[in-house]
Amino acid sequence: xxxxxxxxxxxxxxxxxxxxxxxxxxxxxxxxxxxxxxxxxxxxxxxxxxxxxxxxxxxxxxxxxxxxxxxxxxxxxxxxxxxxxxxxxxxxxxxxxxxxxxxxxxxxxxxxxxxxxxxxxxxxxxxxxxxxxxxxxxxxxxxxxxxxxxxxxxxxxxxxxxxxxxxxxxxxxxxxxxxxxxxxxxxxxxxxxxxxxxxxxxxxxxxxxxxxxxxxxxxxxxxxxxxxxxxxxxxxxxxxxxxxxxxxxxxxxxxxxxxxxxxxxxxxxxxxxxxxxxxxxxxxxxx
Amino acid sequence: xxxxxxxxxxxxxxxxxxxxxxxxxxxxxxxxxxxxxxxxxxxxxxxxxxxxxxxxxxxxxxxxxxxxxxxxxxxxxxxxxxxxxxxxxxxxxxxxxxxxxxxxxxxxxxxxxxxxxxxxxxxxxxxxxxxxxxxxxxxxxxxxxxxxxxxxxxxxx
Numbered sequence: 001x002x003x004x005x006x007x008x009x010x011x012x013x014x015x016x017x018x019x020x021x022x023x024x025x026x027x028x029x030x031x032x033x034x035x036x037x038x039x040x041x042x043x044x045x046x047x048x049x050x051x052x053x054x055x056x057x058x059x060x061x062x063x064x065x066x067x068x069x070x071x072x073x074x075x076x077x078x079x080x081x082x083x084x085x086x087x088x089x090x091x092x093x094x095x096x097x098x099x100x101x102x103x104x105x106x107x108x109x110x111x112x113x114x115x116x117x118x119x120x121x122x123x124x125x126x127x128x129x130x131x132x133x134x135x136x137x138x139x140x141x142x143x144x145x146x147x148x149x150x151x152x153x154x155x156x157x158x159x160x161x162x163x164x165x166x167x168x169x170x171x172x173x174x175x176x177x178x179x180x181x182x183x184x185x186x187x188x189x190x191x192x193x194x195x196x197x198x199x200x201x202x203x204x205x206x207x208x209x210x211x212x213x214x215x216x217x218x219x220x221x222x223x224x225x226x227x228x229x230x231x232x233x234x235x236x237x238x239x240x241x242x243x244x245x246x247x248x249x250x251x252x253x254x255x256x257x258x259x260x261x262x263x264x265x266x267x268x269x270x271x272x273x274x275x276x277x278x279x280x281x282x283x284x285x286x287x
Numbered sequence: 288x289x290x291x292x293x294x295x296x297x298x299x300x301x302x303x304x305x306x307x308x309x310x311x312x313x314x315x316x317x318x319x320x321x322x323x324x325x326x327x328x329x330x331x332x333x334x335x336x337x338x339x340x341x342x343x344x345x346x347x348x349x350x351x352x353x354x355x356x357x358x359x360x361x362x363x364x365x366x367x368x369x370x371x372x373x374x375x376x377x378x379x380x381x382x383x384x385x386x387x388x389x390x391x392x393x394x395x396x397x398x399x400x401x402x403x404x405x406x407x408x409x410x411x412x413x414x415x416x417x418x419x420x421x422x423x424x425x426x427x428x429x430x431x432x433x434x435x436x437x438x439x440x441x442x443x444x
Contacts, residue, residue, distance in 0.1 A: 024366070
């Protein structure tokens with residue numbers, strides 16, 4: 001038997017996986033890059049396509065939620081709605097779009113636009129605004145969002161992003177989807193991009209100038225918002241992180257736009273009617 | 288606490304992944320050490336794929352011997368294999384499973400042959416089976432069956 005032998009094969013000849021962790025991280029990084037690219041592409045497409053959803057579909061989407069907030073007949077509501085109607089008349093809204101203002105009796109210094117042409121105005125902000133012109137700028141800005149269909153674009157973007165995220169993690173994905181589609185989230189948590197904010201500013205400013213014959217009050221709102229934020233101890237984030245254009249840059253941009261269009265930068269200011277002021281005060285007292 | 292439940296699937300994944308990596312590595316190192324040791328011990332049992340014995344053996348007793356081994360992957364290997372199958376190329380993380388299963392099966396077959404007093408196995412063949420893997424939660428592994436004809440010591444006349 002001496003002429004026969006089985007040689008000892010070199011070890012691990014068939015096992016080439018010497019650095020599994022390195023291979024893993026290289027491939028995982030590639031997957032993350034691809035996934036992030038897909039997520040961004042989806043979010044972009046979601047936003048871009050949602051804009052082309054018929055407006056009637058948007059209204060029926062928000063229908064069940066809107067029913068919980070029927071128009072109310074208080075002095076503040078009537079005043080706000082009348083003001084919005086005057087502004088909207090100058091904003092060439094898409095056909096069938098009706099803006100409905102909701103007055104929210106809360107301290108929050110904010111206003112927002114959401115699906116179906118619904119705009120919410122908080123008492124906190126309303127009280128801080130010096131006159132009707134400044135208030136008109138806030139409302140016209142929000143109507144500008146609705147006019148350019150930003151809420152539905154934002155929703156589409158959010159849903160598309162959540163869909164991609166849910167491929168990675170069911171928990172995180174459904175969490176994101178919930179916060180977008182959830183009842184309160186749908187109404188208040190829609191976020192707009194900086195470009196959308198600027199678009200809304202342009203539309204709002206033009207309407208303001210058209211209604212009052214001058215652009216007075218256009219920059220006050222942003223000073224008020226920024227002061228309110230400072231009060232809460234919130235510093236403005238660096239520009240590239242912020243969705244709302246940073247106040248100073250935003251005011252400068254608005255002033256530039258006023259000059260370019262040859263609008264009067266200021267003129268006679270219209271006060272907020274006494275009856276409305278009183279209604280706000282009594283609301284504050286009763287709580 | 289809420290975050291724990293919200294991201295339970297992520298936490299589970301990371302836990303299994305890390306556990307799979309360390310446990311799998313430790314296991315594999317131990318197994319390879321044992322394989323090498325026994326391969327040296329059993330190097331006296333020769334293995335041939337020829338159907339007929341070398342002519343020098345003369346008349347001997349024959350017996351069917353077999354050895355089989357099932358080796359499972361770990362979570363880390365499965366994830367890595369998923370990535371390999373996404374990008375294409377060698378599924379390197381499964382190569383060690385096949386290698387270990389084949390060598391272990393041969394060792395078990397040789398051990399059986401030695402028990403019988405044999406110093407040679409001829410006509411050795413292999414069968415490979417994938418274990419599980421049909422649904423996501425099943426164990427994924429590989430079974431290799433080695434079988435052959437052991438030539439025993441010459442019968443006492």
